[in-house]
Amino acid sequence: MGHIKCKQCPKSFKGHKNLSKHISMLHSPITYFPCNLCKATCPSQEVLDLHLDAHKTGKPYSCQKCGKDFTRKYHLERHLAHTGCDRERPKVELPCEVCGKVFSRIDNLREHLRGHMGQTLRKKDYQCPHCEKAFYGLSLLNIHIRTHTGEKPFACDLCPKAFPSNGALRKHRRMHTGEKPYECKTCSARFSAKETLNRHVKIHTGDRPHKCNICGNSFIQATQLRAHMFHHTGEHGFQCKYCKKSFNRKAR
Numbered sequence: 001m002g003h004i005k006c007k008q009c010p011k012s013f014k015g016h017k018n019l020s021k022h023i024s025m026l027h028s029p030i031t032y033f034p035c036n037l038c039k040a041t042c043p044s045q046e047v048l049d050l051h052l053d054a055h056k057t058g059k060p061y062s063c064q065k066c067g068k069d070f071t072r073k074y075h076l077e078r079h080l081a082h083t084g085c086d087r088e089r090p091k092v093e094l095p096c097e098v099c100g101k102v103f104s105r106i107d108n109l110r111e112h113l114r115g116h117m118g119q120t121l122r123k124k125d126y127q128c129p130h131c132e133k134a135f136y137g138l139s140l141l142n143i144h145i146r147t148h149t150g151e152k153p154f155a156c157d158l159c160p161k162a163f164p165s166n167g168a169l170r171k172h173r174r175m176h177t178g179e180k181p182y183e184c185k186t187c188s189a190r191f192s193a194k195e196t197l198n199r200h201v202k203i204h205t206g207d208r209p210h211k212c213n214i215c216g217n218s219f220i221q222a223t224q225l226r227a228h229m230f231h232h233t234g235e236h237g238f239q240c241k242y243c244k245k246s247f248n249r250k251a252r
Contacts, residue, residue: 072157073166074173081179 003012004019008042013019033048070076095102096112103109126141129133134216135141137238146152154169155162163169171193174180180190182197186204191197199220202208208218210225214232219225239245 074170077170078177 003014004016006022007013008023011022013022028033033045035048035052036124037052068079070079094106094109096103096109103112125134126138128141128144128148130145133144135144143165152162152164154164154166156169156172156176158173161172161174174192180192182191182194183189184191184197184204186201189200191200202220208220210219210222212225212228212232213219214229217228219228
């Protein structure tokens, strides 16, 4: 039996069964079930029905393990972190057939598979109407647009601050709770933000990607390189708004 070529990408398969599996996994549209009462999306009609039932009680966020309901998403997240319900929940495992890496979301697996196929990953089809930036998804675009409009719909319940996205609010709340979910695998140091962990890891790897084109010194962060460049130029890029004194670093 000859190989059957996929009409949507260069790959070919032995038999229609393998081709159908490939199309289902990589090319068929992902169906989400949106809630018409809030911005939540659910992976199936059954999960959406449960979510809608929770709206009737005024507590739309439910723990799938113990059944307890919550009025706000971060209350559920706090419950999961402190009770261990998140560790006990059965997790969806979607293994990559090429390298064995496991994913919990079908869209993440699809993008990973496109990398194996040498395809360009998702295109940035969502253009900002206010500037030249473009984004992979509508939700990312909407968050970005708030930087232009100043809208901050996600308010912290522990202080007066508000944020343009739920992710930014979660990151901020760790300042109040002291939560540090990101752990360095080399030295076990923990951090509240993933980008802080990524910077820390470079200390172990010796990776210094930001190089001065004048003297050749290299730095872990682009901000460190910019501060270093002020020594060459004699400029002071950060001015105090009260006394007008200038400095070559924003903070020390």
